[in-house]
Amino acid sequence: MMATTALVWFRRDLRVHDHPPLRAALDAFERVVPVFVLDPRLLEGRFESEYRAAFLLDCLKDLRKALQERGGNLVVVRGTPEQELPRLAREHGATATYFASDVSPFAMGRDQRVEAALTEAGVEPRRTPGNFIADIGKVKPYSVFSPFWRAWRELPRRDVLGAPRTVTVPSNLAVGTIPAPGKRGDQHGGEAAGRRQMLAFDPATYDDARVNMALQTSRLSAYLHFGCVSARELETRSSGKFARQLAWRDFYAHVLLKHPRNTRHAHQAEMDAIEWEGEDEHFHAWCEGRTGYPAVDAGMRQLAQTGWMHNRARLITASFLVKDLHIDWRRGEQHFMRYLIDGDVAQNNGNWQWISSVGVDPAPLYRRFYNPTLQLQRHDPDGDYVARWAPDSQTITPIVDHAVERKRTMEAYGRARGT
Numbered sequence: 079m080m081a082t083t084a085l086v087w088f089r090r091d092l093r094v095h096d097h098p099p100l101r102a103a104l105d106a107f108e109r110v111v112p113v114f115v116l117d118p119r120l121l122e123g124r125f126e127s128e129y130r131a132a133f134l135l136d137c138l139k140d141l142r143k144a145l146q147e148r149g150g151n152l153v154v155v156r157g158t159p160e161q162e163l164p165r166l167a168r169e170h171g172a173t174a175t176y177f178a179s180d181v182s183p184f185a186m187g188r189d190q191r192v193e194a195a196l197t198e199a200g201v202e203p204r205r206t207p208g209n210f211i212a213d214i215g216k217v218k219p220y221s222v223f224s225p226f227w228r229a230w231r232e233l234p235r236r237d238v239l240g241a242p243r244t245v246t247v248p249s250n251l252a253v254g255t256i257p258a259p260g261k262r263g264d265q266h267g268g269e270a271a272g273r274r275q276m277l278a279f280d281p282a283t284y285d286d287a288r289v290n291m292a293l294q295t296s297r298l299s300a301y302l303h304f305g306c307v308s309a310r311e312l313e314t315r316s317s318g319k320f321a322r323q324l325a326w327r328d329f330y331a332h333v334l335l336k337h338p339r340n341t342r343h344a345h346q347a348e349m350d351a352i353e354w355e356g357e358d359e360h361f362h363a364w365c366e367g368r369t370g371y372p373a374v375d376a377g378m379r380q381l382a383q384t385g386w387m388h389n390r391a392r393l394i395t396a397s398f399l400v401k402d403l404h405i406d407w408r409r410g411e412q413h414f415m416r417y418l419i420d421g422d423v424a425q426n427n428g429n430w431q432w433i434s435s436v437g438v439d440p441a442p443l444y445r446r447f448y449n450p451t452l453q454l455q456r457h458d459p460d461g462d463y464v465a466r467w468a469p470d471s472q473t474i475t476p477i478v479d480h481a482v483e484r485k486r487t488m489e490a491y492g493r494a495r496g497t
């Protein structure tokens with residue numbers, strides 16, 4: 079008799095440690111078929127990114143190795159999951175498919191189509207948690223962080239799972255090739271690299287690193303985005319401000335889950351009426367780090383060259399685009415997605431809306447103006463950040479005057495609000 083078989087569909091949970099779908103499938107079936115579907119819509123879509131694609135391909139190579147070390151393998155197929163998964167299930171006689179639920183509108187729409195196609199083929203889709211610390215769909219919709227955080231802390235946590243010792247797969251697996259990565263940013267993808275980064279990170283250094291742009295914070299964001307590191311496992315090693323930052327990740331995922339229209343619209347609907355009067359020339363100067371404001375130029379060049387930017391620099395550069403150059407936050411959001419290795423629809427959109435004062439967790443506009451000159455004094459006290467990324471910026475004539483533009487923004491936002 080044929081052994082019982084299930085597919086395990088890896089998505090952005092590219093690890094073997096603490097992997098609920100893999101564990102559940104191994105517990106219930108004799109064999110599993112671990113699979114990743116290289117969907118051209120992911121690599122060539124609106125938010126395509128060379129750096130992120132290279133990181134993903136590293137992750138796949140590393141995951142295949144980890145599965146091979148346990149007697150298994152990773153099937154990599156090109157196509158759409160709604161076609162490829164039922165086909166693979168038929169080929170191997172699989173009767174169930176396990177995967178971890180996700181929150182972006184693209185992922186949710188795709189998963190519905192996949193579930194329908196699997197069900198039609200007689201294969202049972204089984205969703206598990208896995209990508210976030212807690213079950214963020216379980217709480218009522220929140221649009222302010224602090225009350226969300228209080229409710230979220232009370233949510234139950236699942237146990238952290240170890241990596242399986244063995245992964246039994248069918249003997250006739252056609253595993254497919256993993257394309258060679260193109261241009262990389264400054265991080266290699268993969269669970270092995272992610273776990274090394276997690277184990278080497280010293281939370282005691284975090285408070286200083288957060289406020290000084292020349293220092294590095296944990297650098298775990300890309301590993302969290304692709305699930306090379308489990309957010310739940312990381313939580314068990316976290317405390318203080320670092321633990322609170324991890325809660326922001328769950329918060330923005332929660333916001334997108336509850337408000338999918340936010341990917342295209344301001345969460346505060348009236349703020350879609352802002353008249354964006356900025357010039358294309360200024361947008362290009364911002365992208366290329368030629369604004370004459372060293373904090374902005376250093377951040378934008380760090381992003382272009384490495385695929386990462388310090389959180390403080392993300393705040394300064396994003397605020398500058400929207401509130402000094404009067405350019406629609408969505409153009410900035412898209413530019414970040416092209417370069418960030420950790421580019422993540424929920425996190426990027428949530429943060430862009432936050433700094434643009436159009437999203438959740440609102441505060442009075444005057445409190446969310448970042449003066450790029452003062453920010454630089456505070457957050458690059460020794461000048462190391464600018465010296466590294468944009469030493470020539472001081473010689474560029476500033477393209478706008480912050481004080482003047484601040485006034486224009488107050489007026490434009492006031493008009494949109496009808497005040």
Ligand SMILES: Cc1cc2nc3c(=O)[nH]c(=O)nc-3n(C[C@H](O)[C@H](O)[C@H](O)COP(=O)(O)OP(=O)(O)OC[C@H]3O[C@@H](n4cnc5c(N)ncnc54)[C@H](O)[C@@H]3O)c2cc1C
Pocket residue numbers: 288294295296297298299300302303323324326327330387388389390392393396414418420421422423425426427429430433
């Ligand atoms: C305009 C803008 C765009 C951003 N876009 C993204 C994005 O696409 N993807 C992304 O992962 N983060 C994004 N962030 C949040 C934050 O800047 C990065 O998560 C962080 O800088 C990554 O470096 P790290 O891993 O060293 O972070 P650490 O400071 O070490 O934090 C640890 C982890 O906590 C989470 N975290 C920290 N700060 C935030 C935050 N403000 N919002 C949500 N989660 C947070 C991340 O998962 C991060 O890896 C954005 C912030 C801004 C202001």
